[in-house]
Amino acid sequence: MTLLSRLLGLRPAVRHPVRVRRDVPIPAADGVRLLATHYYPAGVQTPPLVLMRTPYGRGRLVDALPKLLAERGYQVLCQSLRGTAGSMGRFDGFVIDPADADGTLTWLRAQPWFGGVLATWGASYLGYAQWELAAREIPEWKIAVIQDAPSAFAGGFMYPGGAFALGNALGWVQLVDTMFRSGNSLLPQLLAVFGASRRLHRAVLTLPLTDADRALTGHRVSWYQEWLTNPLDNESSREYWARMDHRGNTERMPPIVYLQGGWYDFFLPGMLDDHARLLEAGRNVRLLIGPWSHGKGLNTRVAMRDALTALDVALAGRQALSGVRVFITGAKQWRDLSGWPPAHRPTPWHLHPGGGLSREQAAPGAPPSRYRYDPADPTPTVGGAIVGFSAGPADNRAIEARPDVLTFTTAPLTSDVEVIGPVRVRLYARASLPHVDYTARLCTVDQRGRSVNLCDGIVRLPAPGTGREETAGVRTVDITLWPVAHRFARGHRIRLQVAGGAHPRYGRNPGTGRPLATERELRASDNEILHDPDHPSAIWLPVSSSSTETASTERA
Known part of the structure; x- marks a missing residue:
C-alpha cells in the first residue's frame, strides 16, 4: 500500500501493483x-x-497521489504544461495554450491502453486547467475533480473588489520562480525557504510596483507585469483577461463535477459561482467546503475520502455523489446541506459610535468614527x-490595536448564533481624498478577548461621480466579504x-488615482464612517433559520 494511503487510512478494496513510465x-x-x-496498475x-x-x-x-490512484485500479497521466519540467515552449502564467489539450487528446485517443473512459483531477492550477480543457467537446470525460480552483482568474484572485492582490500575486511569482530555478529539485526549494519571507516583504514595499518582481526574483516576470498593467476597470484590458476566463466552458464540462474548497481559500467565491452555473447547466455537482486555506485540505x-468516493462511483457508473457538505467553524462539525447557500435570514448588525455593534441602529446625532490611512x-x-x-485564522489583536483600524463589537452573546452563507457590509463613508479603499473583516472574539478572523473583503472606490453618493461627500460603500459557516458561541x-x-494582501492605494504600476507618490487620507439613523452602516450576517440569536444591545 502506498505511503499516502497508509497515512490517510485509505485502504483500497483491491490493491494493484503500480508501474511507472x-x-x-x-x-x-x-x-x-x-x-x-x-502510472498504471499492473495486469489491468x-x-x-x-x-x-x-x-x-x-x-x-x-508521485504520491498518482500512485494512490493507480493502486486503486486507475491509470494516471500526469502531464507538464508547456514551458515547465521538460515540456518545450513558453510558460505564460495563467494563460494556457489550447494546443496543449488539443494535441494531448488526439494522442491519447490513439493509445492502445486508453479505454475511452476519462476523468480529471487536480487542485489549484491543476483544477483551473480542467476548466480550460472544457473549451472542446470531450465525450470520454465522465467526471472532473476540482479542488481550490475557479473557472476565471481575474476578479476573484487578482483584483477582488477592484484592488490589486499584490501579496498573493508576488507570493505565486516567488513560488513558481523558485521551482523553475531549482529544476523542481527538493533540496534547492527547501534552501530557498530561508530568506523567502524577507525577500517578499521587501518586494511588496517596492515603489513603483512595476519593479517589485525584480526586487523579489532579480528579473522581470512578464505575466506579473501584465497583471499589474491591466486593471479590471480598464476597457482595453478586457481582451487580456478573457484569455483566463473559462466560465463560458460550463456547458462542455463532464456530466459529474466534484468541487472542493476551503473557507480561507482565495478562490472560494469563484468556486461557489461555478457551483451555481454548473447546476444551471444540468450537471451533477458535489460541493465540499472545509476549514482550510488554499491547498491545505x-x-x-x-477530503481525500470524499473525493475518492465521488471518483469511484462516477467511473463505476453508479449513483453520483451530490449535495453540499460544509464544516461549521466554531461548532467544529460537518453538516450536509440541501444546497448553497442554505436557507438563512440576512440580518443587519449596526455600527455604533465608540465601537459598538448591535441589532438596533445608533441614536440620532451619533458622531462618526474616524481614522487616518497612510x-x-x-x-x-x-x-x-x-x-x-x-493563511487561515489568526490572532488579530495586534492589528486591532492600531489607530488606523476601527473595531465594532457586540456585547457577549446570550445564546449561540449560527451563520451560514454570504456576508456583506454597507458603510456610509466620507474621505478627504477621492481615491480610497475600504476593507471589512468579520471576527469572533472569545471570553479571553482573542479576536480571530472568519472572512473579509475590500472595495477600491472609483472617482467621485462614478458610484453612489449622497450629500456632503458621503459615499455609500458596499463590500462583499467571503462566505462563512460559523457558530458564534x-x-x-x-x-x-x-x-x-490590508497590506500586503492587497496593494496599498496610493491615493492619487494614477496608474498603480508606475505610481511613486503616496497620499494619506482622513476617513469618517457614519452610523446615525440616516446613515445606518451595518454588516449583514446570514443567520441560520435554526439559530435563535440573542445579544445584548448594550454597547461593548
Whole structure:
C-alpha cells in the first residue's frame, strides 16, 4: 500500500501493483513536445484514465497521489504544461495554450491502453486547467475533480473588489520562480525557504510596483507585469483577461463535477459561482467546503475520502455523489446541506459610535468614527485568504490595536448564533481624498478577548461621480466579504473591523488615482464612517433559520 494511503487510512478494496513510465513524449497540436508520467496498475486492461495537467513539475516528489490512484485500479497521466519540467515552449502564467489539450487528446485517443473512459483531477492550477480543457467537446470525460480552483482568474484572485492582490500575486511569482530555478529539485526549494519571507516583504514595499518582481526574483516576470498593467476597470484590458476566463466552458464540462474548497481559500467565491452555473447547466455537482486555506485540505482524510468516493462511483457508473457538505467553524462539525447557500435570514448588525455593534441602529446625532490611512505606513493584515503558510485564522489583536483600524463589537452573546452563507457590509463613508479603499473583516472574539478572523473583503472606490453618493461627500460603500459557516458561541462576541487597507494582501492605494504600476507618490487620507439613523452602516450576517440569536444591545 502506498505511503499516502497508509497515512490517510485509505485502504483500497483491491490493491494493484503500480508501474511507472517517465518522460513520455506527447505532441501538442502545434508540434511542441510535452512530457508526461504514466502510472498504471499492473495486469489491468485499459482501466479508466485520470488526467492531470500541471505547471508544478513531475518526478518522485509528486508521485504520491498518482500512485494512490493507480493502486486503486486507475491509470494516471500526469502531464507538464508547456514551458515547465521538460515540456518545450513558453510558460505564460495563467494563460494556457489550447494546443496543449488539443494535441494531448488526439494522442491519447490513439493509445492502445486508453479505454475511452476519462476523468480529471487536480487542485489549484491543476483544477483551473480542467476548466480550460472544457473549451472542446470531450465525450470520454465522465467526471472532473476540482479542488481550490475557479473557472476565471481575474476578479476573484487578482483584483477582488477592484484592488490589486499584490501579496498573493508576488507570493505565486516567488513560488513558481523558485521551482523553475531549482529544476523542481527538493533540496534547492527547501534552501530557498530561508530568506523567502524577507525577500517578499521587501518586494511588496517596492515603489513603483512595476519593479517589485525584480526586487523579489532579480528579473522581470512578464505575466506579473501584465497583471499589474491591466486593471479590471480598464476597457482595453478586457481582451487580456478573457484569455483566463473559462466560465463560458460550463456547458462542455463532464456530466459529474466534484468541487472542493476551503473557507480561507482565495478562490472560494469563484468556486461557489461555478457551483451555481454548473447546476444551471444540468450537471451533477458535489460541493465540499472545509476549514482550510488554499491547498491545505488536499491530503486530509475527510477530503481525500470524499473525493475518492465521488471518483469511484462516477467511473463505476453508479449513483453520483451530490449535495453540499460544509464544516461549521466554531461548532467544529460537518453538516450536509440541501444546497448553497442554505436557507438563512440576512440580518443587519449596526455600527455604533465608540465601537459598538448591535441589532438596533445608533441614536440620532451619533458622531462618526474616524481614522487616518497612510499608505507610507500601510495598515497590515494577518492570516486570511492569502498565499503562504500563514493563511487561515489568526490572532488579530495586534492589528486591532492600531489607530488606523476601527473595531465594532457586540456585547457577549446570550445564546449561540449560527451563520451560514454570504456576508456583506454597507458603510456610509466620507474621505478627504477621492481615491480610497475600504476593507471589512468579520471576527469572533472569545471570553479571553482573542479576536480571530472568519472572512473579509475590500472595495477600491472609483472617482467621485462614478458610484453612489449622497450629500456632503458621503459615499455609500458596499463590500462583499467571503462566505462563512460559523457558530458564534454563547459568551463570545461578534466583531467587525473597518480600515483603509490590508497590506500586503492587497496593494496599498496610493491615493492619487494614477496608474498603480508606475505610481511613486503616496497620499494619506482622513476617513469618517457614519452610523446615525440616516446613515445606518451595518454588516449583514446570514443567520441560520435554526439559530435563535440573542445579544445584548448594550454597547461593548
